[in-house]
Structures are given as structure tokens and as C-alpha cells.
Amino acid sequence: MLIGQLSERTGTSRRLLRYYEEQGLIRSGRSLNGYREYEEDCVDRVLQIRGLLDAGLPTRIIKQVLPCIDTPRAIHVSGATPETIAALELERDRMTERIRCLERNRDAISDYVAAVRRGSAGTAPVEAA
The missing domain is CATH 1.10.1660.10 (Multidrug-efflux Transporter Regulator; Chain: A; Domain 2)
Structure with a gap:
């Protein structure tokens, strides 16, 4: 083709x-x-x-x-060679760390959105730390 x-x-x-x-x-x-x-x-x-x-x-x-x-x-x-397995394990570990970082960022954004929503619902706005 x-x-x-x-x-x-x-x-x-x-x-x-x-x-x-x-x-x-x-x-x-x-x-x-x-x-x-x-x-x-x-x-x-x-x-x-x-x-x-x-x-x-x-x-x-x-x-x-x-x-x-x-x-x-x-x-x-x-x-699979030992080198291939080691490379895959290293990539897996890097992915795990990226996932953790993304989860922290997601949680921070969720907290921020929740704070903004609380502030716009008539409560006092949240001050930046």
C-alpha cells in the first residue's frame, strides 16, 4: 500500500x-x-x-x-534483553513520577477552583498564600 x-x-x-x-x-x-x-x-x-x-x-x-x-x-x-528490561523499568518509573506530578497539579487546580467558587458564592475571597 x-x-x-x-x-x-x-x-x-x-x-x-x-x-x-x-x-x-x-x-x-x-x-x-x-x-x-x-x-x-x-x-x-x-x-x-x-x-x-x-x-x-x-x-x-x-x-x-x-x-x-x-x-x-x-x-x-x-x-527481551536485560538492557531492554532495564530501559522499560526506567521509563515506567519516569511515568510514575509524571503521574504523581500531574495528580498534584490536578489537586491544586481543583482546590483553586473550589476556593474561587466559594468566593463567588458570597463568602470572602480566598487570599493567595
Whole structure:
């Protein structure tokens, strides 16, 4: 399939697909006229990449993980190296810290909104600390 078809089927821009190719995450062949041609299984591969990116993994880690994925659209790791496992654990720990930070920020915003609502409901406005 051509890059436009892959783009439509995965909801991924052509520019991102070319970037994934530059990073070694997907491969394409070339037709006689020089157009990129992708195999059918590339659809699942792009969806896997998108899911891993959405989970917060950087492309350098995704490149290590992709060879360990056995089934399209699911992650069943087999044969992961100790380096890959260590990199995944590090990314997991970074995600956990980002989640904690986001939760603190969410709670602070919630507290602020609640204070503003109390202030606009006829009570005295809350002073900044």
C-alpha cells in the first residue's frame, strides 16, 4: 500500500510515517516510480507504535521493544534483553513520577477552583498564600 493509504488506515500523518521510517520503526519498499510501498502488517505495526508513544515511551525505547512484540495489537514480550528490561523499568518509573506530578497539579487546580467558587458564592475571597 502507498503512504497515503497507510496514513488513512492508521490515522497517522504522512510526515510521522516518514519519521517512523527514519527511526527504523517501520520499513517500506520502493516501487518502480520511487513511491514508498508498505506491507499490510505495517498497519498493525504503526498502531503498536502509536499506542506505545501514547503510553509515554520514547522512540528509542520503542525501537528496542518492537522486536519483542509477538502478536499485532498486543504486547507479549519474549526474548527481551536485560538492557531492554532495564530501559522499560526506567521509563515506567519516569511515568510514575509524571503521574504523581500531574495528580498534584490536578489537586491544586481543583482546590483553586473550589476556593474561587466559594468566593463567588458570597463568602470572602480566598487570599493567595
